[in-house]
Amino acid sequence: MKQFHAFRLDPINHRLWRGDERVTLTPKAFDVLRFLVQHADRLVTQEEILEAVWPETHVNPEVVKKYVLEVRKALGDRSDRPTFIETFPKRGYQFVAPVLEASSDTPSSLPARAATMVGRDAPRALLEACLEQARRGHRQVIFVTGEAGVGKTTLVEAFQRRAAERASLRIAGGQCVEGFGGKEPYYPILEALGHLLRETERNRAVAALVRCAPTWLVQFPSLVKRETREALHRETIGTTRERMVREICEALEAITAADPLVLALEDLHWVDLSTLDVISALARRRGPAKLVVLCTYRPGDVVVAENPLKVLKEDLLVHRLCTELALEHLGDSDVADYLLAEFPRADFPPGLAGLIHRHSGGNALFMTAIVRDMVDHDVIVEERGRWALSRPLSAVAPAVPATLQQMLEAQFILLSAAEQRILSHASVAGDRFSVWVLTTEPDLTPDEIENACERLAERQQFLRAAGFQELANGTVSAHYEFRHALYREAVYRRLSDVSRSRLHCLVGERLEVLCRPGQQELAAEIALHFENGRHYDRAIGYLILAAENAAVRFAYRDSIQVLQHALALVPRVAVERQTELRIQLLDRIGDAHYWLGAMVESARAYEAEAERAAAGGLTSARVHALSSLIRPFALIDPDRGIAAIEEAVALSAGLGDPLLHARAQLLAAGSRLLFDTWRQDDWDICESARRTLQGLSPAGVTEYHRTIYAHLQMLQGHYAEALANLEAGIPKRNEPTNLMVHIFALSGKTVALLHSGQLGELMRIVRSGREMAEKNGNPWIFVFREAWLRTVVLDFDGARRLCDTIADTATAYLPRQPQTIARLAAGYAELERGHHDDASRYFEQILDPAITPKFFLHWFWRLHALLGLANVWLAAGSLGRARSDADRFLASALSTAEPNVHALGWDAQARVAMAEKDWQGADRDIERGLAVLERFDVPTVAWRLHATRSELYRRSRNGDAAEVHRARAERVILSLANSFEPDEPLRRSFLAAGPVRRLLKPRGAGGGVRERR
């Protein structure tokens, strides 16, 4: 801790103190000051400062000047007669005040300013009691309510100040902003988190985020290295709101493990729904947490009965999960105390406090404004060191305005024309604003504007200084804020409609400069300005960006809400732009619903988009909308999806846009192959469409189309090529647009791994995928991949158990595939137990389209059901039925290009022929099956064919040949088993399964007996 004059600089906690009051400095200004103080004995050059404070970044040397100016202001230093920092023109700066070492007993974190606070004894005691509870690990949620200016913020800050004085405690705050509700999900939480991350103990906060809250960590890109960021993005793909909420709760709990945390969330009457989710979860979670959540809001602004904030607070109250602290107006004696505190030596007439109280109605803000006004108007004057009234009390009363608004208006009128203009402009910019944003004021230089703000702040009129800050374009600008939201409102209300919209447009246009791709945090704010400025077209553009921001926070619901708001603005846009905008918005609404998993709503949005496009005669847009429909319909009604995409093909044929047409063709033929049945013609269409696309443009085949194509390659046994295509579809960055491509590609990859026998790698993806999906609350896709794997390694009961867990949790359109796998597994399990009727019933259910409607690759599963039936009748000795089902199976299998079912088709034929004692036929069939194995590497079925071949040779007493095929079967089985991790339970159960075990060479001396069929 360094001390100079009245100041103390705490380099560890990044704090500057004047006495026991904290002085606000931006982090960079603090660094500049620290550097100067550390080298107080000498002159430091501008280059040295740049080097020390901005390592590895190039900054304009002018920036140093700005920050030195900020430091000087904070210290009250003057450049002409410096006490602290002396400038040596063209050379540098020197810290000239004597610097001492001071003890460091100052609390770590406090609100920046302290005001006189009177009264409030009961509320303070209550907050103290809550803090005591929190220290013991009982989390506290407190709603501090009351009208504007009653003193909520003052109470909260005073509480934080006192709490921090007494013991180690961390403080973080976030503020809701008017007009952002629903547009900036988690706004105050992110702000509070930003505070924690900027603090000294940021390491603990970062560690907590790394450990508990990767979905929040990705919201602060500067905290993580690039490689880590990519890994994080991959890990957080598909994140849900529930996961975001859970993770922030866990992180906050981790942060409070040692010391309590006071989290102040201000002005919740403007809160967004996502933040309410967090508050709700924080209040309801049961574990210990040394956490105090202080929420302030004005009940007058949330009057609607079903206002979600009100609903939440009332529900929490009923369950005794929160405390409400309704702040009362100040009393007569409080006003007297206030006068006493502000004017310690005064000779006021006894009625003064009563008069102020009457006029202000006990509103603290109004009270302070009246007093200030009296000083400004020399009603209260200082004479020979004592304060007094300059006129009799009876003459004072009539001069006091009846409302705060009137008082502020009277003050406003007395300002200079330039000050009025600047304040009006600022009132449009917001409660807190940068001077830079006002610099479009005509005839005023930036310096004039800054000086005017500074003067107002010095006179404590309307504004106060809020430090310097670097804007997104690298400019460092002074910031100011209105002394209270009501001050801003008072100025704003004076503006005519016309000047209001004009100024909103000016501010919007100014902020636009700061909003670039990848840096679009301001989008919601800009949209608000353009909306208020009646530039609806531009407002919609920025709302779209704001919706993207929400999606990056995995807040798809909020994203949809923003887009819907934009949609409502469309009728105010020029008629000729309306259709195009509507189409664009509906498309994004469809996408957002799709990511959210709301397929019906997604399809509805795309359908509306297609209708609008049709009505507007915009055929390419219509083709696009119709093509999008296949995605949600794939899960609810594939036939409707196919019909839509076929319409897209027909429409795109006459458009003269070969790229669009080829994409539609690939998608249509691909959808028919994946959702209807395999046809060679369709594959030819896909193949030629893909070639056309590749020829047209390098980006012609998108990741999405490539992933579809890869699935089709797999259906023909080309696993390596498919894997290469799928890898390309697994994105490295977190783009919400890629979410489904990602899942689609990843699930495709698991299929390729399964068919090519890389079961261990498959299991690894399934496990991490399930872990990720469980965090996100949608575990289905990886669960049924594992279930499929289990049927392949003959763990039928395990497969069924897994599928049942999904059937319980999934929504209506999801369970078709897991249900089918469950039935298949159940059929085989019953078959093993010799329950032939039960087994056949399960397989029949899969074949019955009334019970099992179409789904992704349903035909593949129906083929397996046919094989199951053939196996049942074979085991039951019903040779006629076995023959007929085996024939049906083979014919269907051969109508596809899938090598696994080709091989199994011939294998089933051979086994039925064997049962029929048609040895020649059996020989011929199994050879045809083995011929498939020569062309395709299909290990998961290959061992079965070798087993059948071995068995046939054994029956024809060709022992050597039988052994050759048994050994081949064994080799394949062992390589499948050994592709698992050594300790994988599935490895053991696979090797122990009856049909497998009897193919393995007995080990050890005593194990000579081999079980025979």
Ligand SMILES: Nc1ncnc2c1ncn2[C@@H]1O[C@H](COP(=O)(O)OP(=O)(O)O)[C@@H](O)[C@H]1O
């Ligand atoms: N208890 C109090 N004693 C003295 N002044 C107060 C008190 N409460 C509030 N004030 C004054 O009133 C102003 C407005 O209070 P604030 O806490 O910002 O109100 P709110 O947050 O309820 O809108 C403060 O700036 C402060 O000067």
Ligand SMILES: [Mg+2]
């Ligand atoms: Mg407040």
